[in-house]
Amino acid sequence: NVFRKIKYIMGYSDIIGTKWMGLFIALILNLLFIRPRVEKQIIKLAHGQKLSGKQKKFSSLLDGVLSSTCPRSYTINFKKFSTYAKGLYYLRGRVRLGTVDFWNDPEKIIAAYAEVAGEILVQSQHGGGYGIESTMLKARQCEFYPGPFITWGWSKLDGLGGQFIPLPSPLLSKYKNRHQVKNETIVFVGDPIRLRLDRLLRNYSSEHWVNYCKNSRAFLSNLDLQIRQKLIFRPYMSSSVDIRHEHITQTFPDIPLLTGNLHEALLKCKILVLGSPGTTLNIALAANVPTVCFWDKTSWHFSDSAIPFFDALREKKILFNNPADASSHINLIWGNVDNWWNSEEVQDARKQWERQFAWSERFWWVYWIKTLMRAKILKTEFK
Numbered sequence: 001n002v003f004r005k006i007k008y009i010m011g012y013s014d015i016i017g018t019k020w021m022g023l024f025i026a027l028i029l030n031l032l033f034i035r036p037r038v039e040k041q042i043i044k045l046a047h048g049q050k051l052s053g054k055q056k057k058f059s060s061l062l063d064g065v066l067s068s069t070c071p072r073s074y075t076i077n078f079k080k081f082s083t084y085a086k087g088l089y090y091l092r093g094r095v096r097l098g099t100v101d102f103w104n105d106p107e108k109i110i111a112a113y114a115e116v117a118g119e120i121l122v123q124s125q126h127g128g129g130y131g132i133e134s135t136m137l138k139a140r141q142c143e144f145y146p147g148p149f150i151t152w153g154w155s156k157l158d159g160l161g162g163q164f165i166p167l168p169s170p171l172l173s174k175y176k177n178r179h180q181v182k183n184e185t186i187v188f189v190g191d192p193i194r195l196r197l198d199r200l201l202r203n204y205s206s207e208h209w210v211n212y213c214k215n216s217r218a219f220l221s222n223l224d225l226q227i228r229q230k231l232i233f234r235p236y237m238s239s240s241v242d243i244r245h246e247h248i249t250q251t252f253p254d255i256p257l258l259t260g261n262l263h264e265a266l267l268k269c270k271i272l273v274l275g276s277p278g279t280t281l282n283i284a285l286a287a288n289v290p291t292v293c294f295w296d297k298t299s300w301h302f303s304d305s306a307i308p309f310f311d312a313l314r315e316k317k318i319l320f321n322n323p324a325d326a327s328s329h330i331n332l333i334w335g336n337v338d339n340w341w342n343s344e345e346v347q348d349a350r351k352q353w354e355r356q357f358a359w360s361e362r363f364w365w366v367y368w369i370k371t372l373m374r375a376k377i378l379k380t381e382f383k
Contacts, residue, residue, distance in 0.1 A: 013098030017171025092118035128279035153359035219323035
């Protein structure tokens with residue numbers, strides 16, 4: 001649409017949690033920082049090298065796989081996307097701020113043209129997992145490599161040299177310390193059980209999801225009946241999945257589904273229950289929502305730098321390895337959740353996580369403008 005095209009021309013895509021203020025910051029950066037840029041070294045592959053018989057067979061096999069799996073964005077749709085991207089405005093040395101959407105192929109091609117034109121891509125974190133997962137292949141290639149990357153608090157990732165800029169999240173800042181108990185509800189949030197994908201991505205095995213469903217039912221089975229009657233289940237709503245709520249509703253048909261606004265519900269609930277360390281965990285801990293988590297440690301590959309923060313959550317009984325232990329804890333504290341959640345040691349663990357992975361500030365944009373205006377990466381030649 002016209003508004004999106006204007007944003008692209010101005011060197012801005014989207015920053016989750018904001019609209020006009022992100023565009024305003026992008027405009028400031030464009031006006032103040034237009035600098036010469038040093039071209040990146042491009043590694044050229046040698047041509048004409050003779051291949052052995054085995055190498056030829058492998059090369060032929062590889063060509064077949066690449067041809068069969070090549071996305072339409074680079075075949076029948078490429079001309080259309082490329083023509084649109086070429087028609088936009090690029091300025092060598094200026095900052096292009098925002099998030100390149102993994103699922104938006106035209107936007108990725110625009111970013112590629114901007115990179116070739118000599119613009120400085122400054123991308124920003126747009127969800128959970130960043131800074132804690134050790135296997136974020138898409139992010140490493142598409143977000144960390146091109147230029148500076150704005151995080152929600154973390155400044156380094158194991159074994160990866162990146163230009164990470166920690167800043168408060170506009171999204172999380174909307175919810176900072178906003179939790180107020182207004183009902184007796186337990187909100188149990190489901191994961192996206194994706195057994196089918198239309199892209200080549202790292203995904204969990206079917207066994208993982210089978211265990212996930214078993215663990216979810218085990219958690220519910222161990223809850224005291226009078227407490228379980230307070231629970232509502234939120235299926236993952238944002239994408240097409242193979243299993244949404246059947247693993248819960250077939251065994252517990254009395255459990256109602258939450259289909260409305262999740263964030264409004266968690267700001268009012270008595271306890272939030274999570275089965276994975278995604279974006280909702282960051283929102284909950286920034287908002288100071290009493291939260292209980294459980295997941296199998298072997299299903300996740302966390303970065304070494306994040307493990308102490310998970311250990312702190314586990315020590316203070318925010319995180320459990322076993323679903324039955326998680327529900328037993330809720331059974332124990334149900335009569336006075338506030339005493340547990342507001343204790344000094346639990347709040348310390350929450351605040352440690354918030355500072356590292358869920359930084360939020362009421363006036364987040366002040367931090368962004370001050371930090372980006374004095375960032376050396378934007379004042380000097382980008383290498």
